[in-house]
Amino acid sequence: xxxxxxxxxxxxxxxxxxxxxxxxxxxxxxxxxxxSQIETVVLFSSPQRAMAPAAKPITSPVPDAWYPTLAVLxxxxxxxxxxxxxxxxxxxxxxxxSLAKELxxxxxxxxxxxxxxxFLLLSSGVYV
Amino acid sequence: xxxxxxxxxxxIAILSVPVLSDLILxxxxxxxxxxxxxxxxxxxxxxxxxxxxxxSEVLLAFPEHQEKNLAYLTASFxxxxxxxxxxxxxxxxxxxxxxxxxxxxVFYSVSLPKGLGKGExxxxxxxxxxxxSLKPFPKEITQADFQLVVFQDSGHYLSPYEVKFQSLSVxxxxxxxxxxxxxxxxxxxxSEIKYGPYENHPPFSYSPIVVHFEQNQPFAVAEQLxxxxxxxxxxxxxxxxxxxxxxxxxxxxxxxxxxxxxARPHVRGASxxxxxxxxxxxxxxxxxxxxxxxxxxxxxxxxxLKKTELEIEPRYPMFGGWRTSFFIGYGxxxxxxxxxxxxxxxxxxxxxxxxxxxxxxxLIVKVVLPEGSRDISVSAPFAVKQWQETKxxxxxxxxxxxxxxxxxxxxxxxxxxxxxxxxxxxxxLLREPLMLISGFFFLxxxxxxxxxxxxxxxxxxxxxxxxxxxxxxxxAIQQVHDIISRCLSIHDKLEASLRDLSxxxxxxxxxxxxxxxxxxxxxxxxxxxxxxAFLQSSPQAAQILPxxxxxxxxxxxxxEKLMLKHTTVxxxxxxKSGGKEIENRIASQQQKIVALRQEVDDLLDxxxxx
Numbered sequence: 001x002x003x004x005x006x007x008x009x010x011x012x013x014x015x016x017x018x019x020x021x022x023x024x025x026x027x028x029x030x031x032x033x034x035x036s037q038i039e040t041v042v043l044f045s046s047p048q049r050a051m052a053p054a055a056k057p058i059t060s061p062v063p064d065a066w067y068p069t070l071a072v073l074x075x076x077x078x079x080x081x082x083x084x085x086x087x088x089x090x091x092x093x094x095x096x097x098s099l100a101k102e103l104x105x106x107x108x109x110x111x112x113x114x115x116x117x118x119f120l121l122l123s124s125g126v127y128v
Numbered sequence: 129x130x131x132x133x134x135x136x137x138x139x140i141a142i143l144s145v146p147v148l149s150d151l152i153l154x155x156x157x158x159x160x161x162x163x164x165x166x167x168x169x170x171x172x173x174x175x176x177x178x179x180x181x182x183x184s185e186v187l188l189a190f191p192e193h194q195e196k197n198l199a200y201l202t203a204s205f206x207x208x209x210x211x212x213x214x215x216x217x218x219x220x221x222x223x224x225x226x227x228x229x230x231x232x233x234v235f236y237s238v239s240l241p242k243g244l245g246k247g248e249x250x251x252x253x254x255x256x257x258x259x260x261s262l263k264p265f266p267k268e269i270t271q272a273d274f275q276l277v278v279f280q281d282s283g284h285y286l287s288p289y290e291v292k293f294q295s296l297s298v299x300x301x302x303x304x305x306x307x308x309x310x311x312x313x314x315x316x317x318x319s320e321i322k323y324g325p326y327e328n329h330p331p332f333s334y335s336p337i338v339v340h341f342e343q344n345q346p347f348a349v350a351e352q353l354x355x356x357x358x359x360x361x362x363x364x365x366x367x368x369x370x371x372x373x374x375x376x377x378x379x380x381x382x383x384x385x386x387x388x389x390x391a392r393p394h395v396r397g398a399s400x401x402x403x404x405x406x407x408x409x410x411x412x413x414x415x416x417x418x419x420x421x422x423x424x425x426x427x428x429x430x431x432x433l434k435k436t437e438l439e440i441e442p443r444y445p446m447f448g449g450w451r452t453s454f455f456i457g458y459g460x461x462x463x464x465x466x467x468x469x470x471x472x473x474x475x476x477x478x479x480x481x482x483x484x485x486x487x488x489x490x491l492i493v494k495v496v497l498p499e500g501s502r503d504i505s506v507s508a509p510f511a512v513k514q515w516q517e518t519k520x521x522x523x524x525x526x527x528x529x530x531x532x533x534x535x536x537x538x539x540x541x542x543x544x545x546x547x548x549x550x551x552x553x554x555x556x557l558l559r560e561p562l563m564l565i566s567g568f569f570f571l572x573x574x575x576x577x578x579x580x581x582x583x584x585x586x587x588x589x590x591x592x593x594x595x596x597x598x599x600x601x602x603x604a605i606q607q608v609h610d611i612i613s614r615c616l617s618i619h620d621k622l623e624a625s626l627r628d629l630s631x632x633x634x635x636x637x638x639x640x641x642x643x644x645x646x647x648x649x650x651x652x653x654x655x656x657x658x659x660x661a662f663l664q665s666s667p668q669a670a671q672i673l674p675x676x677x678x679x680x681x682x683x684x685x686x687x688e689k690l691m692l693k694h695t696t697v698x699x700x701x702x703x704k705s706g707g708k709e710i711e712n713r714i715a716s717q718q719q720k721i722v723a724l725r726q727e728v729d730d731l732l733d734x735x736x737x738x
Contacts, residue, residue, distance in 0.1 A: 002329050010459040032183065035368040036268050054430075054469055054470075054625065055467035055468065055474075056467060057461045057462075057464070057466065057467050057471040058361070058462065058463065058466045058467060058468050059363065059469075060361065060362045060363035061554070061557065062362075071162065072526060077616060081601075085572065085575075086575075089575065089576075092604060093599050093603040094603070095599070095600070096603055096606060096607075097346050097579070097580075099576070099580075100446035103576070103580050106569060106572030106575075106576065107569065107572075109568070109572060110565050110566075110568035110569035110571075110572055113291055113369045113562035113564075113565075113567050113568045114561050114562070114565030114566075114567070114568050115561050115564075115565070117564050117568075118560060118561045118564055121522075122362050122363075125414060126522060127362055127363065127364040127366065127459075127522045128360065128362070128521075128522040128560050
């Protein structure tokens with residue numbers, strides 16, 4: 001009995017062909033035999049046992065394969081904005097400083113750095 | 129010899145018992161499998177209703193001393209006639225205490241789906257699993273001795289009903305059989321002992337049999353196993369299992385000779401075991417095998433699409449009575465185990481230990497759900513003790529809810545799937561990045577506050593005053609720098625208009641551009657005047673002032689020259705003189721302009737670096 005990842009339909013067709021080629025038996029017996037075999041196939045081919053029928057697997061909102069790339073990109077952008085924040089702080093004089101510009105730069109930098117460090121943790125195996 | 133006393137009680141009980149209901153077991157086939165440390169008894173009972181009333185339950189009886197080792201019991205009935213394999217469905221079984229029964233017996237009741245009518249018959253398949261039922265005898269052996277164990281049961285099937293026809297077959301491992309009880313109709317076929325067939329025995333008939341044989345299969349018993357299953361919605365289910373293993377066979381006495389063991393392991397140490405094989409789910413990753421000392425490297429891992437097999441070898445071979453403890457961890461992909469249905473999420477994962485043929489005395493399964501999960505409920509296919517805890521892990525504020533399940537006497541048949549249901553809002557996933565973001569933001573705010581707050585102790589000291597003045601001068605210089613840069617950009621615009629003129633020939637536009645630039649430059653020079661005045665008035669700027677004045681002067685010169693050049697070019701275009709002539713006229717001016725521009729740029733850079 002094959003129960004692995006072959007598609008269900010081709011398997012059922014195979015069973016029907018095999019059953020049809022067997023020596024002639026009454027139609028009722030053929031039907032019951034085929035149905036019992038289909039039942040076994042269905043039962044054994046689904047990897048989830050003992051479960052509700054309409055269950056949808058849950059995955060992460062961001063695909064796994066993107067974690068390292070996202071980490072590097074977000075950290076790079078975050079560090080660039082951090083650099084611009086500190087440059088602004090260093091080169092502006094007390095009079096010409098604007099609190100709004102500082103706060104926006106700081107917020108943007110912390111958002112990118114936050115997400116970047118989250119993806120960095122996830123890609124290195126610490127699933128937080 | 130405690131079991132002898134219990135047998136005595138049971139034998140007495142046989143003589144004083146009423147007949148129970150009208151069921152008759154017309155055929156009983158028992159197969160006792162003693163090939164591993166776990167005793168499995170499969171009984172096929174053909175139940176017949178010889179009375180008038182329909183019967184809806186069948187009672188199974190076990191002696192008390194045997195029942196306390198009972199780990200797993202299922203009963204299923206076979207539909208359909210004949211020898212073909214019809215569908216089997218398992219029936220609910222529960223402990224009952226009927227009255228008028230002999231003492232020292234425990235009864236399990238199997239509920240039939242539809243009542244068994246008068247004269248009808250039914251086939252039941254009962255599987256019973258016992259642990260710790262093979263008692264090593266002798267209790268202590270040396271390294272070179274064989275491990276012999278004793279198993280005792282009843283030769284006749286113990287039942288509250290009359291048994292018409294029964295047979296028993298005891299399957300032993302392919303090794304020495306020391307001795308066994310001989311009843312009537314006993315014969316050995318290879319490594320199987322067949323008792324029976326026996327006919328027409330009354331209810332509660334019990335005849336003890338004892339089998340003494342050699343058993344070398346590993347007696348791996350985990351005294352305690354703690355399985356922790358941690359779910360992270362970012363894509364991973366992490367399982368960590370902590371084992372405390374003991375070899376529950378005959379105790380090892382005398383000394384252990386490593387040389388003898390390694391030279392001839394099957395002679396000196398036949399009952400010891402070295403390897404344990406675990407079947408993990410497919411796509412398991414990041415598998416580790418460690419103990420308190422550190423990593424244990426004697427392990428092998430290979431996987432295919434159906435399973436991942438892990439073969440581990442603890443730091444020393446396990447002889448009788450020896451203990452070891454280690455822990456195993458592995459990660460599993462989330463989509464194989466976490467599902468959503470009807471607004472609730474549930475985790476579908478196996479309950480027991482993934483290792484082959486390991487008996488667990490006390491199993492604790494902890495399912496750690498992410499922070500923000502509510503309405504947690506567990507559904508397991510057998511009875512477990514449950515309660516809730518919290519665990520503090522990465523990036524947690526209050527802690528993660530943990531659903532703990534505990535079960536004693538667990539055998540590999542218990543390795544079925546169980547579900548944990550809970551509710552979780554996807555927005556709560558953002559809690560973790562928000563914590564990190566707020567951490568970083570706090571750093572930036574600290575920086576801003578530090579730059580803004582005036583933290584000098586004395587506000588009237590000379591150095592403080594000087595510092596304030598210097599900052600004002602810096603601000604002024606910065607503004608000068610800005611204005612000059614703007615002037616330079618206007619110059620660039622003028623040059624661009626000249627180039628447009630040479631391309632399109634539109635003199636009017638050129639003149640208009642010149643007028644506009646003129647106006648802007650005049651405004652900028654007006655802005656420049658108060659700044660220069662301030663710089664001239666402050667003594668601290670004495671060093672930088674000459675450079676600034678030089679810069680302003682040069683810029684003005686550049687401005688004039690550029691304007692002159694512009695007018696000449698525009699006029700030449702009006703007069704429609706050739707290109708070469710224009711070039712000649714403005715050649716010298718162009719050179720000077722370029723030189724001046726370079727100087728202005730240098731001065732700007734110098735000022736910038738203050």
